[in-house]
Amino acid sequence: xxxxxxxxxxxxxxxxxxxxxxxxxxxxxxxxxxxxxxxxxxxxxxxxxxxxxxxxxxxxxxxxxxxxxxxxxxxxxxxxxxxxxxxxxxxxxxxxxxxxxxxxxxxxxxxxxxxxxxxxxxxxxxxxxxxxxxxxxxxxxxxxxxxxxxxxxxxxxxxxxxxxxxxxxxxxxxxxxxxxxxxxxxxxxxxxxxxxxxxxxxxxxxxxxxxxxxxxxxxxxxxxxxxxxxxxxxxxxxxxxxxxxxxxxxxxxxxxxxxxxxxxxxxxxxxxxxxxxxxxxxxxxxxxxxxxxxxxxxxxxxxxxxxxxxxxxxxxxxxxxxxxxxxxxxxxxxxxxxxxxxxxxxxxxxxxxxxxxxxxxxxxxxxxx
Numbered sequence: 377x378x379x380x381x382x383x384x385x386x387x388x389x390x391x392x393x394x395x396x397x398x399x400x401x402x403x404x405x406x407x408x409x410x411x412x413x414x415x416x417x418x419x420x421x422x423x424x425x426x427x428x429x430x431x432x433x434x435x436x437x438x439x440x441x442x443x444x445x446x447x448x449x450x451x452x453x454x455x456x457x458x459x460x461x462x463x464x465x466x467x468x469x470x471x472x473x474x475x476x477x478x479x480x481x482x483x484x485x486x487x488x489x490x491x492x493x494x495x496x497x498x499x500x501x502x503x504x505x506x507x508x509x510x511x512x513x514x515x516x517x518x519x520x521x522x523x524x525x526x527x528x529x530x531x532x533x534x535x536x537x538x539x540x541x542x543x544x545x546x547x548x549x550x551x552x553x554x555x556x557x558x559x560x561x562x563x564x565x566x567x568x569x570x571x572x573x574x575x576x577x578x579x580x581x582x583x584x585x586x587x588x589x590x591x592x593x594x595x596x597x598x599x600x601x602x603x604x605x606x607x608x609x610x611x612x613x614x615x616x617x618x619x620x621x622x623x624x625x626x627x628x629x630x631x632x633x634x635x636x637x638x639x640x641x642x643x644x645x646x647x648x649x650x651x652x653x654x655x656x657x658x659x660x661x662x663x664x665x666x667x668x669x670x671x672x673x674x675x676x677x678x679x680x681x682x683x684x685x686x687x688x689x690x691x692x693x694x695x696x697x698x699x700x701x702x703x704x705x706x707x708x709x710x711x712x713x714x715x716x717x718x719x720x721x722x723x724x725x726x727x728x729x730x731x732x733x734x735x736x737x738x739x740x741x742x743x744x745x
Contacts, residue, residue: 377471377498380449384673386475387413388449389439389463390455391421392493393740394477396402398638399452400429401732402665408673412447415439415463420739428735439463443470450475450676451670452504456544458551461486464501468493469656473500475672484697487690493625494686502672502682503689505564509667511726512644512659516630520569524650525660526627528570529582532608533562533621534608536643541588543743546613554611555699557581560692561636562609562621566599567691569623573714574607574695576600579702584614597699602713619745627651638664640731666729 386403388395388411403409415431416422422433434442442448443466450473453463460481467474468490480503481487494501507513520528527543535558539545545552567573577599583593594612601607609621620633628650634642645658675682698709 379679380676382407383410383411384676385410385449385667386449387411387415387434387442387451387472389415389451389453391416391418391425391462391738391740392454393737393742395454396421396425396737396740397734397742398665399454399669400425401734402663402729404665405663405729405732406670406673408677409669411511413442413445415442415451416737424738428738429716433514438451440466443467443472448472450500450672453477456548456552457556458482458548461489461564463625464490464631465493468497468499468501471497471499473502473672473676475502475504475669476689477504478564478689478692479556479696480686480693482556482693484694486579487693491686491690500672500675500682501686502675503684503686504668505684505688506564506638506664506668507561507644507728508568509671509692510644510662510664511728512646512657513635514726515657515659516632516646517568519648520630521571521622522624524627524648525623525625525629528623528625529605530624531562531566531569531605531607531609531621532566533607533635534618535561536594536612536615537563537744538616539589539613539743540741545743546589548590550591550700553589553664554593554613555595555597556696559595559597559609559696559699561619562607562611562691563597564688565621565635566607566609570601570607571716572601572603572605572606573691573711573716574599574601575711575713576708577695577698578708579701580698581703587614589613592703594652594702595699599695633643639739660728661731663729663731666732669726670727670729 426433599607632646
């Protein structure tokens with residue numbers, strides 16, 4: 377694995393809505409990253425996106441050729457969740473750094489395989505928790521850790537959207553359903569805010585009458601944390617768009633909305649109540665994908681370990697797996713206690729970029745109605 381200098385060259389694996397509508401435009405906002413290749417199974421996307429971004433396109437079956445071509449230093453992987461391992465492990469073994477969309481995988485074994493591949497090769501693996509690099513989110517996390525709201529005791533959240541029945545998320549079972557797809561947002565948020573790991577999981581799921589989703593389309597999850605702290609969140613594929621969370625501490629509270637989304641007009645904002653005084657904090661709209669890419673590229677160029685690494689991704693996936701067991705059995709699931717992860721945040725993660733202009737989608741559409 378050679379040392380990377382200049383701009384980090386990325387190959388984009390998967391040409392769906394998140395790649396076209398967020399990552400690829402965002403990279404152009406950075407000063408340390410560029411796209412040099414695309415991997416897709418769609419000839420239309422291959423041709424038109426290659427021309428638009430002046431890059432080389434590869435078919436999925438030619439992924440190995442890309443890895444050995446010398447054309448990329450890193451890959452951004454945004455395939456369906458259940459196809460992550462098949463691209464991540466070969467890339468890491470080839471010494472290519474990986475920025476991987478969440479959830480990290482659909483099972484813990486795949487997570488462990490990716491982590492071990494990164495350890496063997498020394499290539500960096502970062503899970504694309506873009507909110508770990510978003511200034512407004514970091515502000516909330518740091519204020520909670522500083523004790524501004526006392527001891528954080530209770531977290532509640534709602535995150536919903538309507539997914540089109542034609543989208544693969546609606547027809548691929550639990551592994552593409554609302555818990556793995558949307559659940560990591562409130563789950564990761566409460567883990568960051570509490571700076572702790574859950575020890576017990578309960579869940580209730582429903583199939584909304586008339587829904588074409590072939591798994592539980594709306595799920596409520598309850599989490600018990602050490603020191604008798606509690607969290608609850610609901611995710612859904614069949615309700616109007618909504619995203620919010622509330623954190624109650626012994627001396628105050630935070631209400632945040634919007635808090636998980638991205639894109640035009642989405643400014644991460646929150647209302648803080650301390651000692652009866654309410655203040656509203658509205659953060660500027662930033663290009664979250666540019667921010668996370670610039671941060672990962674900084675880690676590559678400076679040979680530093682990225683903060684949302686493979687273990688961070690696995691810690692969420694192990695809870696998602698417990699949620700599935702709770703849904704199937706109707707019984708609470710115990711989790712092995714884990715130590716908290718370091719809560720430090722780096723100045724490099726605060727780099728803010730203006731929102732990129734997004735070109736029209738090619739051969740794909742938004743997954744939501």
